[in-house]
Amino acid sequence: MKLKGKVKFVNKDKNLFFPTLRKRVDAYFSEKNIPTTANTTMKVKSVVMLLLYFLPFVVLLVFQPTYPLSLLLWFMMGLGIAGIGMSVMHDANHGAFSKSRRVNDLMGYTLNFVGGSAFNWKLQHNILHHTYTNVVELDEDIQDRLVLRFNPHSKVKVFHKIQWVYAFVFYGLLTLYWVVAKDFVQYALFKKTRVNTNTPAENRTWFAKLVAMKVLYFFIILGVPTLFFGIPFLQVLLGFLLMHFVAGIVLTVVFQLAHTVEGTSHPRPDEHGIIDNDWAIHQMNTTVNFSRNNKILSWYVGGLNFQIEHHLFPRVCHVHYPAIADIVKETATEFGIPYLENETFGQAVRSHIATLHRFGRLPGLNEAIG
Secondary structure, three states, X not given: OOOOOOOEEXXXXXXXXXXHHHHHHHHHHHHHOOOOOOOHHHHHHHHHHHHHHHHHHHHXXXXXXXXXXXXXXXXXXXXXXXXXXXXXXXXXXXXXXXXXXXXXHHHHOHHHHOOOOHHXXXXXXXXXXXXXXXXXXXXXXXXXXXXXXXXXXXXXXXXXXXXXXXXXXXXXXXXXXXXXXXXXXXXXXXXXXXOOOOOHHHHHHHHHHHHHHHHHHHHHHHHHHHHOOOOOHHHHHHHHHHHXXXXXXXXXXXXXXXXXXXXXXXXXXXXXXXXXXXXXXXXXXXXXXXXXXXXXXXXXXXXXXXXXXXXXOOOOOHHHHHHHHHHHHHHHHHOOOOOOEEOOHXXXXXXXXXXXXXXXXXXXXXXXXX
């Protein structure tokens, strides 16, 4: 984080990969005469994902089913949170949902409906992760978390040896931590590191809104069922925890399969803050696709299995990624740049587990030198 504003990519060889690719992708949309933003499929999907979150909660309140069935409804809400995160707010907060900034803001705020903060997310994801992918000092998304080591440059601790076993339990805590504490931690962190460039007055206003939003969220999700519908609080709390455990596992696993797998690199800037690589080629070296041909999975995860295309063209709505993926792969092959992918979801998960295992042990001599 302390290197913010000093790190830059230098394309010393003047590689024409990305200018060529961009022209070809632009030509695709021009020839097809289609916008790069959401189409009907995307709009319908957005409605489905929002209903997957909100409708089970309404059913839970109005019909008050048996406890086992209520847990199923909370489980569905967890899938809904993940679906909103991957398929709705993600595109919107990248400005890829609509040409209208107002519409993008509105759909991006769906993250706030599930307890997060769109403002913080944009700083963490759009600025730090997308600009400095897999650069450990700057990419908030791949930095170590508590007992998890996600990169080869930090200190190995004894318990990391079995992180490939316990990691998925901690993945389930992601969204719970997010709604309880993460936004407040990031508020302080991003102010300190000046990733957040708001004025002090703007930050005071935003912090007040953040607190109000959190209070409202917890009142609705935990208070309303108990205070107004008489559902025992313990049942509500257990359902709430199940919901976030499901959402946390889905979101974290899908993200990790794109960056914490075999074949990706974790470059570091030199003493002058220079990364000797073209930014687009850096994205190709640090990002992996998976299950490109699985249409059902692609539909649910919002094209996040096409992470290469997303990192190169984040302002293109994900429903277009399958069409432009062949263009990206062909151009990469033409320029001799690797196009990293795992053909199946299972292969990607195995690759992630292998990477956790590798990062959990002391590095060999060659790794230490590199």
